[in-house]
Amino acid sequence: MTRLLLGVTLERICKAVLLLCLLHFVIIMILYFDVYAQHLDFFSRFNGRNSSRAQSSNSSRPNGTAPSCGLASADPASSANRSGTEKPLPLCQEVPPGLVGRLLIEFNSPMSMERVQRENPDVQEGGKYVPPDCQPRQKVAILIPFRHREHHLRYWLHYMHPILRRQKVAYGIYIINQYGEDTFNRAKLLNVGFLEALKDEDDYDCFIFSDVDLVPMDDRNLYRCYEQPRHFASAMDKFSFRLPYAGYFGGVSGLSRSQFLKINGFPNEYWGWGGEDDDIFNRISLNGMKVSRPSGHIGRYRMIKHERDKHNEPNPQRFTKIQNTKVTMKRDGISSLQYQLVEVTRWPMYTNITVDIGKPPSRPARG
């Protein structure tokens, strides 16, 4: 009885030893082939994983760094070039290193579109640009409400393209050209610009709204979006480099995509000059946001002097309208926008979006 039990136990031990031997053999074989693969160069040539193996046999490699297992190898010297253009660019620095600070801005020397083009050869068709040496943190659509100001546009492009390039963002320039000769409507044109820019490229995450006659005097005034809606033109020459009043939001401003949608975009019902920027300021405050600005010495702007445009007379209703923003902003905005697209043309330095936005509703004459 005990003898039988001993026999069974012995048999089990033998089986276990045999299994261990088999396992040992397999492991040895795997190790053997790995070493074999590393030492015989020709083997790696048929291996598909060509370059790293071939180079690991280079005698100039420092001792003691030989790869233990081909896959994990690749020192910087040999991988730098191999991965070449596939290697992701570093993120652009928060504060771009190539800024120059205060700029001399003047509008006396004649300016031609040919010259602007010649001086900005790396701007792509439609006025688009992407930094070649780093990965931009934001993609910015710059929207300019426009009519009959070709002369100003040339100066604006001449100054802005080099500034924006130094600021290391991806950007596109869009002029939103009001079709016809009816009363101008800046805010409605900007609403159109928001939608049309996104139709052009759906990954814009920042929108900057600039008048065509305003050029910053300092490139540290970074054209991008911030935690809060941004007012860039905090010190314009025509206001003696001061804010005309605390709630001023005119000239150049910027909102991220979500900030813009949160306030239902801009009002569509401000025809003629004035008021729409105050309405936008109200929308921002009423939605619990706060306007941010650059400091006075960085937010300086030059304005190109001009006569007031025809069909952009001061809007007499503007003072009463801005008192009703809280009521009107829900129904009047990007959600209620209507317009007819007339034409989109991509020029070398900008994209021209011409749009028919209609005319102000006729109202009974007041007696």
Ligand SMILES: *[C@@H]1O[C@H](CO)[C@@H](O)[C@H](O)[C@H]1NC(C)=O
């Ligand atoms: C292996 O390297 C040679 C030259 O080093 C190259 O011509 C060949 O295309 C490479 N083959 C593979 C599979 O990478």
Ligand SMILES: *[C@@H]1O[C@H](CO)[C@@H](O)[C@H](O)[C@H]1NC(C)=O
């Ligand atoms: C080894 O590397 C050096 C420099 O990295 C290079 O000049 C040399 O041609 C390489 N030799 C072989 C056999 O790849």
Ligand SMILES: *[C@@H]1O[C@H](CO)[C@@H](O)[C@H](O)[C@H]1NC(C)=O
């Ligand atoms: C690498 O090893 C060789 C021979 O083993 C030796 O002659 C050489 O000096 C060593 N090089 C380094 C950098 O240690």
Ligand SMILES: *[C@@H]1O[C@H](CO)[C@@H](O)[C@H](O)[C@H]1NC(C)=O
């Ligand atoms: C490899 O690197 C050299 C110098 O760093 C560079 O001139 C060359 O263009 C690179 N080649 C590729 C394919 O990236």
Ligand SMILES: *[C@@H]1O[C@H](CO)[C@@H](O)[C@H](O)[C@H]1NC(C)=O
């Ligand atoms: C934009 O396009 C419209 C319609 O073709 C044209 O009348 C206008 O002159 C263009 N403006 C600019 C600045 O390109």
